[in-house]
Amino acid sequence: MLQKISWRRKNLQKAVFFSFSSSAFLNGILLIIIVFFLLSNGIEAISWEFLSQPPTDSMTKGGIFPCIVGTFLLCAVTIITALPIGVASAIYLNEYAIKGKLIRIIRMGINNLAGVPSIVFGLFGLAFFCIVLKMGVSIIAGGLTLAIMTLPVIIASSEEALKSVPDTYRQASLAMGATKWQTIYKIVLPAAFPGIITGAILGLSRAAGETAPIMYTGAVFFSPVLPESPFDAVMALPYHIYVLATAGTNIEETLPLQYGTAIVLIALVFGMNLIAIILRSRIRKKMKI
Amino acid sequence: MEPKIKMCTRKLDFFYDTFQALCDISLDFHEYKSTALIGPSGCGKSTYLKCLNRMNELIPKTKITGDVKLNDDIIYSSDVDVVSLRRKVGMVFQKPNPFPKTIFDNVAYGPIINGEKNKSKLTEIVEKSLKQAAIWDEVKDRLNNNALELSGGQQQRLCIARALAVNPEVLLMDEPASALDPIATQKIEELINELKKKLTIIIVTHNMQQAARVSDRTAFFYMGKLIEVNDTDTLFTNPALKQTEDYITGRFG
Numbered sequence: 101m102l103q104k105i106s107w108r109r110k111n112l113q114k115a116v117f118f119s120f121s122s123s124a125f126l127n128g129i130l131l132i133i134i135v136f137f138l139l140s141n142g143i144e145a146i147s148w149e150f151l152s153q154p155p156t157d158s159m160t161k162g163g164i165f166p167c168i169v170g171t172f173l174l175c176a177v178t179i180i181t182a183l184p185i186g187v188a189s190a191i192y193l194n195e196y197a198i199k200g201k202l203i204r205i206i207r208m209g210i211n212n213l214a215g216v217p218s219i220v221f222g223l224f225g226l227a228f229f230c231i232v233l234k235m236g237v238s239i240i241a242g243g244l245t246l247a248i249m250t251l252p253v254i255i256a257s258s259e260e261a262l263k264s265v266p267d268t269y270r271q272a273s274l275a276m277g278a279t280k281w282q283t284i285y286k287i288v289l290p291a292a293f294p295g296i297i298t299g300a301i302l303g304l305s306r307a308a309g310e311t312a313p314i315m316y317t318g319a320v321f322f323s324p325v326l327p328e329s330p331f332d333a334v335m336a337l338p339y340h341i342y343v344l345a346t347a348g349t350n351i352e353e354t355l356p357l358q359y360g361t362a363i364v365l366i367a368l369v370f371g372m373n374l375i376a377i378i379l380r381s382r383i384r385k386k387m388k389i
Numbered sequence: 390m391e392p393k394i395k396m397c398t399r400k401l402d403f404f405y406d407t408f409q410a411l412c413d414i415s416l417d418f419h420e421y422k423s424t425a426l427i428g429p430s431g432c433g434k435s436t437y438l439k440c441l442n443r444m445n446e447l448i449p450k451t452k453i454t455g456d457v458k459l460n461d462d463i464i465y466s467s468d469v470d471v472v473s474l475r476r477k478v479g480m481v482f483q484k485p486n487p488f489p490k491t492i493f494d495n496v497a498y499g500p501i502i503n504g505e506k507n508k509s510k511l512t513e514i515v516e517k518s519l520k521q522a523a524i525w526d527e528v529k530d531r532l533n534n535n536a537l538e539l540s541g542g543q544q545q546r547l548c549i550a551r552a553l554a555v556n557p558e559v560l561l562m563d564e565p566a567s568a569l570d571p572i573a574t575q576k577i578e579e580l581i582n583e584l585k586k587k588l589t590i591i592i593v594t595h596n597m598q599q600a601a602r603v604s605d606r607t608a609f610f611y612m613g614k615l616i617e618v619n620d621t622d623t624l625f626t627n628p629a630l631k632q633t634e635d636y637i638t639g640r641f642g
Binding site: 269272276278287291387 | 442444447449472473474475476479480482484486487488489490498499502503535537548551552555
């Protein structure tokens with residue numbers, strides 16, 4: 101006769117299962133609370149005027165159009181510089197480098213770069229890009245600072261994506277008489293592309309929300325006109341929230357504007373993540389990986 | 390008439406770090422014949438096969454000594470371009486490994502990396518290769534479908550077509566049917582018998598019936614050494630050595 105499951109084990113199982121599942125649900129619930137909180141406080145601030153006009157009346161009225169444009173431009177500089185460098189590094193590390201001391205040191209460097217606080221990147225960007233390279237407070241300096249901060253994420257996710265390409269593809273290609281570079285360019289990279297692009301967009305969406313790296317390097321308190329060159333400074337969404345909430349002329353009165361800006365920022369980040377997910381699943385479907 | 394020797398190795402030793410995987414192997418491969426390499430797991434037959442198109446060089450910390458010749462060229466000579474060698478000595482792997490691309494792009498891959506750009510020429514090569522690999526009728530209406538939609542046996546024949554597309558002189562096959570069901574295996578075997586009219590085939594197999602069915606000559610490997618090589622009929626019916634007889638009659642391995 102089979103033994104009955106003991107009361108103790110049955111309930112222990114249930115308790116452990118419950119604690120695991122509630123931990124998982126907690127994440128979802130936290131997100132919902134944040135979004136709900138933002139929406140309930142800031143939704144009335146969202147209007148076409150808010151999205152399409154510059155701030156007015158010492159930033160107590162008007163919209164956030166320059167901030168949206170600024171964040172967009174900063175992100176563009178970031179992805180244009182960080183993606184090629186990140187992917188190239190990942191290709192070197194995963195496909196070419198012979199494992200050894202040097203590679204271990206490089207990898208340690210990348211991992212530590214990922215752990216550097218964002219304000220330190222901001223100070224570095226100020227000292228290096230703005231002052232040494234004489235870029236001043238500008239889109240290009242801010243974007244490059246964000247790029248350095250995003251690089252470890254892009255390298256790590258690209259490496260992961262390259263690693264997940266089966267070695268049999270590489271062998272098949274090399275055995276056909278393809279050179280190593282042909283193999284990487286025609287076989288490995290296309291197969292790794294979904295993973296690379298997903299990682300890049302996730303890294304970028306993180307960068308889009310950062311305040312500290314751009315507050316000394318690319319973003320300004322208030323700029324009534326849109327930038328005309330990469331060497332102009334811009335307003336940016338996260339910095340705008342920070343400014344309104346800490347240094348605004350009338351902090352209480354601009355609360356809805358702060359929440360409204362936060363909603364736009366979060367929508368932007370969600371949008372990017374959504375694009376990453378859709379892109380990945382579409383390419384995967386096409387390639388049947 | 391003596392058959393022409395297409396490929397041969399002389400006193401080939403191969404080391405994984407300090408472990409000697411192949412020991413003093415001298416073996417000839419006749420043109421337009423298929424040679425089977427048999428032996429128990431770990432006897433070095435797959436390692437030997439990889440030495441014939443220098444795929445062994447992809448494994449770090451290995452060393453090879455002795456000579457491998459294709460026609461009259463020493464393939465390990467320092468001025469030989471490994472890319473041109475691999476275009477002449479194609480390879481089919483144990484597990485079907487088509488690229489995650491369309492059927493057409495899989496077969497066209499070799500010609501394209503060889504610099505063929507003419508679309509109609511490519512179409513011609515793809516059709517010819519797929520016909521040679523006896524898979525044309527099954528895929529001709531869906532050349533633009535993803536190759537990974539095919540069954541395992543079809544994938545393997547596609548891989549053979551892919552290898553044939555660059556007109557290799559020698560085709561190395563590393564247990565090409567071991568991951569396939571009996572019917573797919575039969576198709577691959579029929580294909581091998583057809584292909585050896587046009588090129589030289591060297592096939593590693595675990596399956597002795599398969600060796601008997603598809604090969605003209607058979608070489609028996611054991612513990613990194615070449616024990617015996619002969620015409621397949623002779624080797625299977627009248628082996629010279631007791632060790633070979635024990636293996637082919639199933640007493641060990």
